[in-house]
Amino acid sequence: MHQLLSFRDAIARHAPEDGTFACAIPGLKLIRCSAPTMPMPVVYEPTACFVAQGRKRATLGASVFHYDPSSYLVASVGLPVMGAVIEASEAHPYMSIQLDLDAAELAELALKTPQPPQNVTAAGLTLNQMNSGLLDAATRLVALLDTPDDIGALAPLAVREILYRLLTGPNGGAIQAITQADSRQSQIARVIVWIRSHFKDGWRIEDLAGIAGMSRSAFHVHFKAMTAMSPLEFRTQLRMQEARRLMVSDGLDAANAGYHVGYDSPSQFSRDYSRLFGAPPAKDASRLRFAG
Incomplete structure (x- = not known):
């Protein structure tokens, strides 16, 4: 004590x-x-x-x-x-x-x-x-x-x-x-770094598996074991975090925030955002700006 x-x-x-x-x-x-x-x-x-x-x-x-x-x-x-x-x-x-x-x-x-x-x-x-x-x-x-x-x-x-x-x-x-370049953890870590730099882009799971040097099925299993998410769920989390920042800190509206993080469909962006944060984008951003 x-x-x-x-x-x-x-x-x-x-x-x-x-x-x-x-x-x-x-x-x-x-x-x-x-x-x-x-x-x-x-x-x-x-x-x-x-x-x-x-x-x-x-x-x-x-x-x-x-x-x-x-x-x-x-x-x-x-x-x-x-x-x-x-x-x-x-x-x-x-x-x-x-x-x-x-x-x-x-x-x-x-x-x-x-x-x-x-x-x-x-x-x-x-x-x-x-x-x-x-x-x-x-x-x-x-x-x-x-x-x-x-x-x-x-x-x-x-x-x-x-x-x-x-x-x-x-x-x-x-x-x-x-720290070991040939370990499964290190291979998945390389992919995580890549996704964080390309989360606004469209890509295929095969692209990520190639970066990891794994088959598609093996990559999916090891990625989820390490992150508790699928690669697409991981990307969605990053997109939503950045969209929230753009709305709260930079004052963007929901449609533009969604577009800036890679969404072509405002309705899909709103659904994904509400699923993660529990409220539609505009309502959530307004609440956070008021709380701040």
């Missing part, structure tokens, strides 16, 4: 109000929220999330993850997720950190910490039980913000320890597989 309080207090010192804060430690963000939030779409880049106080829910396709100080979440690839803080108050705000997973450093560490080969394609989003070694390393990393002159020398060591503990943790094999 004392260790967890130290972790919480270190975040609180450098995130004194609600928001997401970049800091002097590369790849580290501090998050604070003093009330529950509505589900919001976000793309989780390869990252590890550690909670010091409160609770959050992440939804990926049909899979739902609840995490709190007793657990940590790892995204080994960039995935479109619906995230919501579900336990937070003014007296006990939600507080957490997100640490980017450095692919090059993970690959170097993976050579020194070999894992048994994966027999199945692991999910790209995994929930794991927090342990004292990982919590201690995360606490020391955030505490370095108290002594900025030490960050350059000591932060890389703390980050490296965290990555090591992730690799040697219960789902370390899935993370390690991403």
Whole structure:
């Protein structure tokens, strides 16, 4: 308990109000929220999330993850997720950190910490039980913000320890597989990067299977195992997230937002949008602008 309080207090010192804060430690963000939030779409880049106080829910396709100080979440690839803080108050705000997973450093560490080969394609989003070694390393990393002159020398060591503990943790094999060019995870990860750059375009499943170097049937199975979605569902999630941003932030109407993300049919765009966000595009965007 004392260790967890130290972790919480270190975040609180450098995130004194609600928001997401970049800091002097590369790849580290501090998050604070003093009330529950509505589900919001976000793309989780390869990252590890550690909670010091409160609770959050992440939804990926049909899979739902609840995490709190007793657990940590790892995204080994960039995935479109619906995230919501579900336990937070003014007296006990939600507080957490997100640490980017450095692919090059993970690959170097993976050579020194070999894992048994994966027999199945692991999910790209995994929930794991927090342990004292990982919590201690995360606490020391955030505490370095108290002594900025030490960050350059000591932060890389703390980050490296965290990555090591992730690799040697219960789902370390899935993370390690991403660093291996010939693994199923790495092949699907390449496709995910490609889709994120071409989500507005029309393409065939055969095109994606070719990028992965798999047959169509094998590709579909491994893609869904890793993302909890079909490739077309994955593309739809990305399209809807961008359309929502265009309407709320840039003021586009629903028809133009749909067109900008690749829809020729406004009615199909509206159906897909309502299915994901629970309201028609114009109504949802208006509600979000008012709430903001």
